[in-house]
Amino acid sequence: MNASNHTYRPEPLRMTNQRKGILEEVQKARQHLTADEVYELVRKKQPRISLSTVYRNLEKMADAGILARLELSGNQRRYDWNTDMHHHARCVRCGAVRDVPVDAGVELDLGSQAINGFAVSGFRLEFKGICEKCR
Amino acid sequence: MNASNHTYRPEPLRMTNQRKGILEEVQKARQHLTADEVYELVRKKQPRISLSTVYRNLEKMADAGILARLELSGNQRRYDWNTDMHHHARCVRCGAVRDVPVDAGVELDLGSQAINGFAVSGFRLEFKGICEKCR
DNA sequence: AATAATAATAGTAATTATTCCTAAAAGTCA
DNA sequence: TGACTTTTAGGAATAATTACTATTATTATT
Numbered sequence: 001m002n003a004s005n006h007t008y009r010p011e012p013l014r015m016t017n018q019r020k021g022i023l024e025e026v027q028k029a030r031q032h033l034t035a036d037e038v039y040e041l042v043r044k045k046q047p048r049i050s051l052s053t054v055y056r057n058l059e060k061m062a063d064a065g066i067l068a069r070l071e072l073s074g075n076q077r078r079y080d081w082n083t084d085m086h087h088h089a090r091c092v093r094c095g096a097v098r099d100v101p102v103d104a105g106v107e108l109d110l111g112s113q114a115i116n117g118f119a120v121s122g123f124r125l126e127f128k129g130i131c132e133k134c135r
Numbered sequence: 136m137n138a139s140n141h142t143y144r145p146e147p148l149r150m151t152n153q154r155k156g157i158l159e160e161v162q163k164a165r166q167h168l169t170a171d172e173v174y175e176l177v178r179k180k181q182p183r184i185s186l187s188t189v190y191r192n193l194e195k196m197a198d199a200g201i202l203a204r205l206e207l208s209g210n211q212r213r214y215d216w217n218t219d220m221h222h223h224a225r226c227v228r229c230g231a232v233r234d235v236p237v238d239a240g241v242e243l244d245l246g247s248q249a250i251n252g253f254a255v256s257g258f259r260l261e262f263k264g265i266c267e268k269c270r
Numbered sequence: 271a272a273t274a275a276t277a278a279t280a281g282t283a284a285t286t287a288t289t290c291c292t293a294a295a296a297g298t299c300a
Numbered sequence: 301t302g303a304c305t306t307t308t309a310g311g312a313a314t315a316a317t318t319a320c321t322a323t324t325a326t327t328a329t330t
Contacts, residue, residue, distance in 0.1 A: 012298085012306085013306095014296085014297050014298070014305090014306060014307070015297085016296075016297070016306090016307065016308080017296095018307080018308075019307090034287090035287080035288080036287085048308095048309075049308090049309085050308070050309045050310060050311090051288095051309095051310090052288090052289080052290085052308085052309075052310075052311085053307080053308060053309070055287095055288065055289075056289090056307085056308090057307095059289095069209075071208040071209035072208060073206040073207060073208055073259060073261075074204075074206030074212065076286090076287070077209070077287085077288085089250060089253050089255070091253075092256070098253065100250050100253075115224060115235050115262070116267075117266070117267035118224050118226075118233065118235075118262070118264055118265070118266050118267065119264045119265045119270065120224065120262050120263070120264040121227070121263060121264040121265065122262070122263045122264070123260060123261060123262045123263065124208060124260075124261045124263075125258060125259075125260055125261075126208075126258060126259045126260075126261075127250070127253070127255050127257070127258045128255070128256060128257045128258065128259075129253055129254045129255040129256040129257070130253070130254045130256065131252070131253050132251075132252035132253065135254065147277085147327085148277090149276095149277060149278070149325080149326050149327070150326085151277090151278065151279080151325075151326075152325095153278080153279075154278085169316090170316085170317080171316085183279095183280075184279090184280085185279070185280045185281060185282090186280095186281095186317095187279085187280075187281075187282085187317090187318080187319090188278080188279060188280070190316095190317065190318075191278080191279090191318090192278090194317095194318095211315090211316070212316085212317085
């Protein structure tokens with residue numbers, strides 16, 4: 001058991017077909033996918049791939065910084081091709097999740113942010129609302 | 136399957152011993168508890184209570200607005216006696232979660248918040264950092 | 271207090287998401 | 301090519317949560 005989610009991992013990543021296929025699907029997806037969504041997609045091209053391979057690789061690539069983990073509150077883990085800092089907005093009707101650039105009119109004053117002895121080092125911001133399609 | 140998490144529930148809540156005991160523990164806890172933490176606590180006084188009763192009641196009381204669900208990203212669901220609007224801060228060392236009042240120096244500009252066609256109706260904000268004890 | 275109606279319970283089974291295990295196969299490097 | 305090490309498939313294991321069901325408890329009403 002490891003305290004940190006982002007353990008330093010010196011071992012090299014071999015470029016296997018499976019890994020390539022998984023990465024491809026995540027990168028070309030328009031939404032943020034769950035492990036089993038990725039599995040279903042990759043399976044069309046590599047019918048013998050196993051679910052555990054998909055899980056393992058998504059986690060490994062997230063550790064390596066190639067992908068980003070997306071753990072929205074109360075939901076299944078998803079993976080995001082966009083590893084830059086950004087927020088997310090979830091539609092309460094259809095459940096779609098979209099990216100929100102950090103500067104999209106959102107201003108979070110973290111200036112001298114020391115909430116009663118708590119030293120803030122980061123935050124995550126999650127919007128909910130109704131997306132364009134659902135209005 | 137129901138689209139909404141907060142279904143209108145006209146049926147009355149009967150005040151059973153189990154429900155009373157569960158509510159008591161959540162309200163007197165200093166931390167935000169998971170279902171099985173509540174279970175272990177209530178069990179000391181009501182050794183025959185079942186885990187599913189704890190789960191069912193926590194959910195029911197959350198639906199009724201007596202408790203608040205707390206689903207921090209990538210974590211087990213917890214329950215919060217404080218149903219007023221507030222944020223949370225999680226210590227990356229010890230994992231403790233504390234409340235952050237909405238006005239604690241945090242300013243989120245939601246003025247004309249329409250992120251490219253997405254109508255924002257709410258948001259959740261989660262801090263991480265190091266708590267007083269762990270510094 | 272007794273009755274009738276129905277909500278809640280204990281105990282367990284089922285589900286879902288994820289991680290772990292292992293022998294066999296496949297990349298990588300010299 | 302051969303040696304070394306990572307990765308794989310497939311399935312078992314785990315953890316959190318939800319669903320099921322016969323029995324019991326609560327509440328409102330006589």
